[in-house]
Amino acid sequence: MTDLIEITPKIKMLRVSESFTSNVYLIGQDKHLIVDTGLNANYLTDAMQKSNIPVEDLEKIVLTHSHIDHIGGLNKLVEYTSADICIHENESSYVEEGDKRATAAAVFSVQLQGTPITSKLKEGDIIEWDEFVFEVLHTPGHTCGSICLYEKVKRILFSGDTVFANGSFGRTDLPPGGNSQDLINSLKRLSSMNVDILAPGHMDVVNNGQLHIKKSYETAKVYL
Ligand SMILES: [Zn+2]
Ligand SMILES: [Zn+2]
Numbered sequence: 001m002t003d004l005i006e007i008t009p010k011i012k013m014l015r016v017s018e019s020f021t022s023n024v025y026l027i028g029q030d031k032h033l034i035v036d037t038g039l040n041a042n043y044l045t046d047a048m049q050k051s052n053i054p055v056e057d058l059e060k061i062v063l064t065h066s067h068i069d070h071i072g073g074l075n076k077l078v079e080y081t082s083a084d085i086c087i088h089e090n091e092s093s094y095v096e097e098g099d100k101r102a103t104a105a106a107v108f109s110v111q112l113q114g115t116p117i118t119s120k121l122k123e124g125d126i127i128e129w130d131e132f133v134f135e136v137l138h139t140p141g142h143t144c145g146s147i148c149l150y151e152k153v154k155r156i157l158f159s160g161d162t163v164f165a166n167g168s169f170g171r172t173d174l175p176p177g178g179n180s181q182d183l184i185n186s187l188k189r190l191s192s193m194n195v196d197i198l199a200p201g202h203m204d205v206v207n208n209g210q211l212h213i214k215k216s217y218e219t220a221k222v223y224l
Contacts, residue, residue, distance in 0.1 A: 023036070065088070100112060157213075
């Protein structure tokens with residue numbers, strides 16, 4: 001089952017119940033930005049059709065990192081759209097080259113072709129979209145080019161696989177560049193930020209995000 005769930009009037013979340021895939025967030029009203037594509041674009045395009053949102057209105061794709069469960073839909077989406085495709089500069093080459101090891105495509109036996117990246121992101125970049133002003137935070141640890149998108153005024157954090165709800169966080173034992181100390185540092189940084197809505201790459205969106213992030217940081221310090 002695939003459905004778009006409303007997080008706020010201009011942020012929708014794609015929830016796919018039967019597959020290993022990342023959450024996908026659809027942001028905006030007339031034109032849309034997505035955070036991650038999920039493993040397979042069909043889930044997203046089906047859900048958009050059901051909600052009468054033309055796929056051509058997808059104008060920007062921001063990837064939180066290059067793992068296949070977050071970028072697998074890219075190959076298909078570029079057939080339908082000419083969206084700007086953005087990822088942190090540390091991981092752009094893996095997507096462009098279709099690197100099966102770095103993206104973990106090999107582990108999941110998923111086909112992957114290289115896709116050109118049109119914008120390489122770095123710490124402090126600003127992405128203005130609709131009513132939102134997102135700051136790109138480089139938060140390495142799960143991978144070397146993991147990013148979060150932070151909306152300071154609205155207190156929203158799209159956190160990819162860096163931090164999840166309920167005190168959990170992304171693995172640090174995978175390529176490209178997983179590193180426990182980096183993740184602890186990233187969680188420390190995030191735990192000092194004002195976050196209400198935490199929108200992670202997997203599992204639930206939660207409202208008291210800062211508490212969840214602090215719990216993740218405390219847990220990571222003990223277990224990583
Ligand atoms: Zn993931
Ligand atoms: Zn990941």
